[in-house]
Amino acid sequence: MKGKTKQGFTLIELLAVIVILAVIALIATPLIMNVINDAKRGAARDAGYNVIKAGELAASSSEQNPPFYYDESSNLSMKGTKPTSFILDINEEMDTQLRAWINGFCVVKEYENETVTVDESKKTETDCTNASRIEKPVIQDGMIPVTFDNDGNVMKADIKSSWYDYDNKKWANAVSVTNDSRVKYKSASAGTKIEEADILGYFVWVPRYKYQLWNAEGGQASKQEIKIEFERKYAKKSVGKTNGEWLTHPAFTFGENELSGMWVGKFEMTGTESNPTIKPNVGSLRSLNVSQFSHTIQSMSKTGNYGINSYDSHMMKNSEWGAVAYLSHSKYGMNSEVWINNNGSYITGCGADSASEETSSTCKNAYGSKGNGVYNQSTTGNITGIFDMSGGSWEYVMANSANPDGSFNPLNSGFDSTPESKYYNLYDYSTSSTDKSISKIGDAIKEVSISSSRNWYDDYGYVPYPSVPWMNRGGYYGSGTYAGIFYSSNGHGGERSKHSARVVVVSK
DSSP states (O other), X not given: OOOOOOOOOOHHHHHHHHHHHHHHHHHHHHHHHHHHHHHHHHHHHHHHHHHHHHHHHHHHHXXXXXXXXXXXXXXXXXXXXXXXXXXXXXXXXXXXXXXXXXXXXXXXXXXXXXXOEEOTTOOSHHHHHTGGXXXXXXXXXXXXXXXXXXXXXXXXXXXXXXXXXXXXXXXXXXXXXXXXXXXXXXXXXXXXXXXXGGEEEEEEEEEOEEEEOSOTTOSOOOOOOOOEEEOOTTSOOOBOOSTTXXXXXXXXXXXXEEOXXXXXXXXXXXXXXXXXXXXXXXXXXXXXXXXXXXXXXXXXXTSSSSSOTTEEEEEOBHHHHHHHHXXXXXXXXXXXXXXXXXXXXXXXTOOOSSTTOOOBSSOTXXXXXXXXXXXXXXXXXXXXXXXXXXXXXEEEEEEEEOXXXXXXXXXXXXXXXXXXXXXXXXXXXXXXXXXXXXXXXXXXXXXXXXXXXXXXXXXXXOXXXXXXXXXXXXXXXXXGGGOSTTOEEEEOOSOOTTXXXXXXXXXX
């Protein structure tokens, strides 16, 4: 008797099984992946809590008073998974705020919340933590935070919202106003228009940052985007010395103090020696010697008229000029040549029709005239940047060529005593205007050099020497192609009809 023949699956049955398995996989895979991702999110949140606990423990053991700041360089002792990078702030009330990149997740906690969450909108480490490294603008006394429309109208900013965005080249701005109007604007609601007649000075915030060295030894260097990362005041300073390493820009060390940033005059100085201002669409203040400019600017934070008595106002140093120039030539600024102010009447805020246009009797692109928001004469290419850093007036900066014995050289400047060292940069004695070896890291001279006498964009590139011991920056309206934010030359230091200066304000 023959046995029964075994029957296999038919092709149709096999296809049916495959289809069923595929359907099950389609249903199950997302569920499984969600479970896995939820587990990873949970682990990331737990790691975030561990960072906070470690920070609170370190703060409670510290002999310092709050606020406290910790990041990945702080060596906190924490359990479990360690973040790739993080920012932990602990304020005076010991509340905590966290931004941390952990296993591909952006973990966040706000001061007002107890819960650690994952911010799904932040897809990269840079997006997660970099904005939190920007030091918030220091708003004290009568300084009023502002925003603009493209026509230059000034409105009081809401500092609880996004009134600046450096990732999108929108720099923070503030104004100083008259005594008579200060109380009104300080108590006014966000969005209130600030009348031009009430404004004494416009300022732009340059946050503390570090940059990657690319030409630390000097020599020739081609134009390139300057790599910048914002850095908190309380973070460990970056102390790079060779190309590829990172250096906290020297301008953010002011005497013995580490700065969170600095307020820079938005325009060249205007007004008079007795009543200085910083305003657009007027002639710059000129024909003062270096000492007169310096003392005039320092008086602004002493008289009370400007509402900035908690700040230290001073004449821009060469290192501070370099800090603005480098930020401008990064992804956070123009990152190309700043166009010349070629107006022959020294009108502040003007711009030419090209980067290096020859002198014009008219203000072709006046500040506040560009409804499209494009201001190529600005460090950002828009209205939020700093103006007049190419052309306009030559700008004296506090940079002095030393005597042979290394001492301060007051020649022609009007100084009858040596200024406090934090107010000027002293350069080594040299007898040559092309000896760029005396240039300092961060001052935008030797690092951006293309020859002994030229810098990027063919800007003049000279240094001071004993008979001409002061430094000019930016060029003037008639300098053409040689003007620019990387322009440097030597100056006598005396009263000159084509020379102005710029205000910088920092916290005391």
